[in-house]
Amino acid sequence: MSENHLLPPQEIELKLLLEPEAQTVISHHLAAITLGRSQKKRLITTYYDTPDLQLRQAGLSLRIRRSGSLRIQTLKTDREEGQLAIHRGEWEWSIRHDHPDMDVLSDIPYGALITALATRLKPVWVSHIDRTTHTLPYNGAMVEAAIDEGYVQSGNARDPVRELELELKDGPVRAMYGLALALQAIAPLRLGVLTKAERGYRLHTGAQALPVQGRKPPLTGNMTLAEGFRILIRSGLNALIDNQSAAEAGNPEGVHQMRVAIRQLRAVLQIVERRHVDRSTLRLFQTELQRIGRELGEARDWDVLCLETLPAAFPAHKNDDRVRMLTDAAQLKRAAAYQKIRHELQAPALTALVLSLSLWIEDAFFPEGKGGKEISLSHVAPTVLDHLQRKVMRRGRRISHLSPKKRHTLRKSLKKLRYVASYLEALYPARAVKAYMKHCKELLQQLGKNNDTVVASTLALDLRKTHPDLAPIISAFISWNDRRHRQALRALSPAWKRLRRAPLFWHE
Incomplete structure (x- = not known):
């Protein structure tokens, strides 16, 4: 294998979904600023697999694209982890x-694999796309902006396509984010999560969108604060999108994982909050993340009640008419919460937040250490963890006597500490980290049980206001939930004592 083929050429692109009105506005704007003339093509692309x-x-996609008499065969790898813009080998x-x-595949890393499957390769799906391409300079970069309109088809199933694809041809990736933000200010755009290959395979298999658990990004002790921070933010944004x-x-785990990603992003922003000069920008990001998190939180609360708490409260009476009426009433509330989520996630605000954060971390200023050297992540880690630990210790005093609101505040602080500690654990001995994280997890579980009981009672009382005819069954539920709450309270103090006495691994 030649050395030139050890690493694939990189494709770096960003997909943005368009509504018809936005497509018209964006098309006119791009035509006015493009270099030379725009190019229009009809592309028919067939994807092959076994x-x-x-x-x-x-993790591969093999396609043949026809445009007039031209035939282009393309092999792509799956997108890389840890990047909002899609990075793929191509x-x-x-x-x-x-x-x-098969002959052209002989000198690439995956050639032998594909050649071995040659006799079994068949067309699996096809896309029909009308593409208008604009090439334009933007902030020191050259970007290709392609507006695609058409559909993907597998058998009799079709999925319409209307998207703007920005591909970085040369220059810094921040320019592509900046262009996307500038275009979003002209017309509402929404981030496209799936490549056409992913859309085609989903259409072919009939698979539903599945939740994705965020992966812990790899950090090392010799990383600078800036490098580690950027890796963590990119990882959180990917998990979110x-x-x-x-x-x-309407997948409950999808909602849960989006909330986790938001909490993790907020925790990571706190890593630099006390060291970064641009605190006003950080506060804006924190506020918007918190707002979107609250919208997701409402649906999550109804998920827990409908899918976990009510079945646990009435395991032997699920066919009882009163239980069924209570469950139906709760499900209506849950459906309304999900409708709000769909409206929120399809609005431009989330895309603006993600693009803004992506652009900001590319240019974010980090103060230098002594001698003009960049501050290392390992140098900052103990200070950050000490700050979060002190906040937890202060908010957990007399834990069994805290109000539900203060217990919830403690829980949020402990979650931030645990997230940051889990990110930074690679910098410390594994045994010391494991013991501390065990006690963190134990207390969080008990605080979570307490919070679930408080939220369940709040939602039940809300249902009683709108469904007074369900008052008897709701009262029975609240009585059951109160017993569960008292039991959860008793487990708090022992878990708190164990965490409070646990050695701090970042000082060992």
């Missing part, structure tokens, strides 16, 4: 026929 989708399972060849050419489709589809 009947059991072995290429897909290997190889292209001009070929003569409408079926995959990757779960959007599942949340919109």
Whole structure:
């Protein structure tokens, strides 16, 4: 294998979804600022795989794109982790026929795998796209902006496509984020999470959008604060956006994972809050993340009540008419909360937040240490963890006597400490980290049980206001929930004592 093919050429692109009105406005704007003339093409693209989708399972997509008499065969890898803009390996060849050419694959890392499957490769789905391409300079970069309109099709199933695809041809990636924000200020745009290949495979298999659990990004002790911070923010943004489709589809775990991503992003922002000069910008990001988190939180609360708490409260009476009426009333509230989520996630605000954060971290200023050297992540870590630990210790005093509101505040502070500690644990000995994190998790579980009981009673009382006919069954539920609450309270103090006495791994 030649050295030039060890690493694939990189494709860096950002997808933005368009409504018809926005498409018209964006098209006119791009035509006015493009270099030269815009190019228009009709593209018919066929994707190939085995009947059991072995290429897909290997993280590859193989396609042939026809435009007039031209045939281009392309192989792409799955997008890389930790990047909002889609980074993928990509190889292209001009070929003569409408079926995959195995000969051109001989000198790439995946050639042997694909060639071994050659006799089993069949068309799995196709896209029909009208593309208008604009090439334009923007803030020191050259960006290709393509407006695609058409559909993907597998069998008799179709999925319409209307999107703006920004591809970085040369220059810094921040320019692409800046252009996306500038265009979003002209017309409402929404981040597109799925590539056309992913949309086609989903259409082909009939698979629903699934939640994605965020992966812990790899940090090392020799990283600078700026490097570690950027990695953590990109990871959180990916987890947020990757779960959007599942949340919109009504998947409870998708909502949960979006909330987790928001809490993690807010915790990461606190890492630099006391060291960064641009605190006003940080506060704006924190406020918007908190607002979106509250919207998701309402649906999550109804999820827990409908899917976990009510079944646990009436396990032997699920066919009782009163229980069924209570469950139906709660499900209506849950459906309304999900409708609000869909409206929120399809609005431009989330896209503006994600693009703004992505652009900001590329240019964020970090103060230098002694001698003009960049501050290391390992140097800052103990100070950050000490600050979060002190806040937890202060808010947890006399834990069994705290009001529900103060216990919830303690829980949020402890979650931030745990998130940051889990990110930074790679900088410290594993044994010391494991013992401390065990006690963190234990107390969080007990605080979570307490919070669930408080929220359940609040939601039940809300249902009683709108459904007075359900008062008897709601009273029975509240009595059961009160017993659960008292039991959860008794477990708090022992868990708190164990955490309070746990050695701080960042000082060992």
